[in-house]
Amino acid sequence: MNKIKMFFSSLLKKDATKTVITSLWCALIGLILGFIILLFINAKEAAYGMTSVLGNYLIFSNPQDRLNYFGQTLAKTAPLIAMSLSILVSYKAGLFNLGASGQYSIAVIVISFLGIGLNWPWWIVMILAMISASAFAMISGALKAYFNVNEVISGIMLNWIALYLTNGILSNSTNVWDSAHSETYTISNSSNAYIPSIGLDKVFAGNSIVGLGMVLILIVVAVIFILFKKTTIGYELKATGLNGDAADYAGINKIKNIFIATGISGALAGLAAVLSLQNGFTAWRLGSTPPDIGFQGISSAFLGGLHPIGVIFSSYFIVHITEGGSMITDLGFSPEVASIMTSVIIYLSGFVVFVKEVMHKHEIKNELNKLTREKEEEV
């Protein structure tokens, strides 16, 4: 019995290792392609450019600067983790939340009005932003549950509706709109709506954008982890995602689960907005496309192997190279090199599912072979 247990735990480890290894491969190929593009643009500086992208804050010689930018990278990772979790929760329940950008935008409206306009306390703003994003996500859910509308398509439509809604509302509200810069005012660290630093700023060389948000996101990761690992809600969501028909036969309420999944997913997308805007490093700019972060969330969710802990690392990695990318402009490179790398990584993670499936089939075949061999021996 003990032996079987040990064998199994090693197998589990193997599966986890497999995920990590395939993700690392994706990341590596993405980086190499990025490097090739750098070479193409400026062969002389490419190596240094790549070092900057990979090094990010490490290229600073002053330890204080390093610490400061490290803190900045961490703080910017938090919203992406929230976004990845948003994608992850819906994906596990068999839905693809392509509407995360739209949900983010709706939260931005709430944060702008309550946080910037009315200067309400950060946590009230946070809760209301999450609730409204969640409600917006449930539109997709309702359309799916009652009218069988594909959530990917409705998500895309709602992204654009939310984009124009947000642009329209915010740009016409003088108390939140900084028309000189075509963006909302940023929430300053003296504002009530600013997420408190709880002393973490001192650890990171006075960088005040590091703060309670970091702790919050880790708690959320833990909650999502437990949700899927230990609770009946997670059990039901996963069952619905893996085999909706069987879940139906077992009496699991599919419609309820669609609402739960889209609701949680939307709340997390809203949290991403909270952690970006209420940390003061972003404002809503008048853009003509839905915010990128919704799509970045897809990259890091898949790169993180669709695992709550995994997305911490994948989100950090993506923010790390994106931040690094913004430092290479002096060398004549544009920062979007980082988004080439990340998009190549998501593209490749599409293949990962295939590769893992092949490995899985191979394992089953081996198992079957073993079983038939045993049977033959019995005879």
Added chain:
Amino acid sequence: MIVVLSTFSFLLAYISILTISAFGGMFSEKSGTLALSLEGSMTFGAFAAGVAMHLLPATLPDALSALIVILIALISAGLFSLLLALACVTFKANQTLVGTALNILSTAIAVVLIKHITRTETLPVGNSRLNFTRFYEIFNVDMFGIQGVKFNWLILIVLVLVPIVYLLIYKTQYGLRLSACGENPSSADSLGINVNRTRYTGIVLSGLFAGLGGLLLITMNAEWEFANGANGFGYLALAVLIFGQWKPLYIFLGAFIFSIFKTLSVVYPSIDILANLGISSYFYLALPYVVCLVVLIFTSKKNAGPKTLGEPYDKGKIS
């Protein structure tokens, strides 16, 4: 009068862009592959054409230059769509995931390379905006000889393509086989039709059409900001495709309706009645998407789309 004519010219251009791009999406989706990366293909075609327009020497004759630019737009977007085919048909990847990746990738590539091209001594990193006034003049002629009202003759190509696409879908062997691959690939397979190859052709055709759409989109203007990709026209084309129920004539109709809103959002300040209504341009911009959602509500129960849309074909499954 000018207002009416220029409204008309915008309308015509938008109809053409949406029709041609949605046709592209139709080829891909009829064969069974989600056309989420339409935006990416349009952007990529536009980007390659934009670079060509930037680099082609002014000494080259106009007609030849235009031809080269058109070919580059088509070929580059066609090649780009091969990435979709490779991942989704050959490697059976998740089509939503890959489509999203390609949309980000094409904008990122466009921005990085255009910033590289446009940099100068004083500006080490250029900007992602390209100016191609010369080609704007080549592609656009004054409509009815009135100055200020432009007509992009690429529109003519689109208008010629409408009946051709209709015939291709409904009257030819290819059209029949293409739909069979999306509706019931295992039937098609049992009749000796190569499902994966047919899907490849559908996807590449979608790239070619989207490339033309992208070129038309940017040459409506004398310059283009590539950081915005195709400005969401790819997604709007996807909405048109669904609105049009994957049928060429309905798509054309859908493109017409959606273009009205798009045109209104551009021209409403110059039309007094509309300007006085005080409705924000964002309202007109959002309206097509709302309309599309409503259409989806009424059509999704019946599931009018190709039956196996979004599912890779697995030959190994014998039922």
Added chain:
Amino acid sequence: MKEVYAIEMLGITKKFGNILANDHIDIRLKKGHILALCGENGAGKSTIMSILFGLIEPDEGVIKKEGKVVHITNPNDATRLNIGMVHQHFKLVDTFTVLQNIILGDETLKEFNDNPNFFKKTFNYLNKHLFKIVDYKKAREEVNKIINQYDLQVDLDQKIEDISVETQQKVEIIKMLYRQNDILIFDEPTAVLTEQEIQDFLQILRNLKKEGKSIIFISHKLNEVFDVSDEITVIRKGQYIDTLKTSETTKEDISALMVGRKVNGFAIKTQIQPEEEVLRVEHLTMLDPISKKKVVNDISFNVRKGEIVTLAGIDGNGQQEVIYGITGIKKIQSGNITLGGKDISTLSIREKIKSGISHIPEDRHKHGLVLDYSIYENSVLDRYYENQFSKYLFLNDKSIKQYGDALIEKYDVRSSGDGHTIVRGLSGGNQQKIIIGREIERNQDLLIAVQPTRGLDIGAIEGIHNLLLKQRENKKAILLVSLELDQVLALSDRILLMYEGEIVGEFLPQEVSKEKLGLYMSGAKKDKVNAIKENKHE
């Protein structure tokens, strides 16, 4: 004198992994004959025919057509050799018309050859190599010729989704004739047909034979095999057994060859007096959600403790819908369903499960299991929310594991690891054991089992029969849906025969013959019955 064979398949061997699906199988089809290929489920019939049609490549063996060796690596090769096949699941595009389906893959193209006009000549050239415009008019004429020749009346402009299964089969046959196939393969063609339709179909086969076609006909229904075939080839568990002339053998001999031993009865049933009623269904009517046709039409029956009541009949006569109605998977139109005296007609699936229904669904992969869940997780699929397994939304992993281990032990579920093993990797029999164990262990008054032995080997089937009979002894009420008459006769206490949504007959197994059941199944005989049996002492 050497016999001319239309097709010879010699020494065909195919392995899937380590499983020998075909082990040196020989098939010889004489020209203008009908060869029946017989064998049980999983004997390898479909595999060998898929090899002939080029869907699967064999590991060993040769195929000869009229004495010449041929290579068939894909359906195109088969078509070129004029081999056609009607698959068990039809290969038709639902949204296409009949005509489009017939010509798909072998379209008749427009030609303008006779015209000396230069433009038309050029156009013709381009059309042939580039446009490939389909000539529907000419195709229609060709197809109509076939329809008249073989008397296969169909409306060419209807969509497949709008026509009956019988007509769809005709379309499949026309498809082969349109391609001028002269070797026709039919894979279990009568499985979906009613008795009358089967007679019509056999007549079509005779017509085809008269026109010189050579036919391979896969079936395990011996009546029709003896009715129409010239030779019979029997295979068993991937092995070639024998080929016999139909006129020189008997049904008993063939069925003995098919199973490899004399067919004897199933497990012995003990006498049990049924006790109080558990399930009562009164005037149940259900509609097809799209066509609004009555798929279940005003039926009444009950199931009592200690009896097995079977809904028998040909697939698709409403048995499945009755179960959907009882378990709440589909909405009922009218009628009452009571369980243990409580009205459960309109409860949700979950509430119905809770009120005392165990359900073994027909399709274990689609409906019975979450294949990517472990054995443990699947063992509580419809009871994880019970206090025993969870509290305040938190799963109790320890008790789930304990329970799962007990289930594995008791029902002998075999896997390569322990209960954490994902069930996708288990064999069909072991997967079914998990479902049956899970449902029996819930210890409910009513057990519903829909085709519980589908696709399993004989050993596994016997085990499942014994489990069901044991539940009967334990005084459970059991509602069984089965398509196999042997199973129906062996297990049931009462047989309810369904035809087109109605119960057309109620029988006791000891008092009815298969032949009589067959008459009712085909709709040749019907009596409208109310199958509610009251206990006298109540």
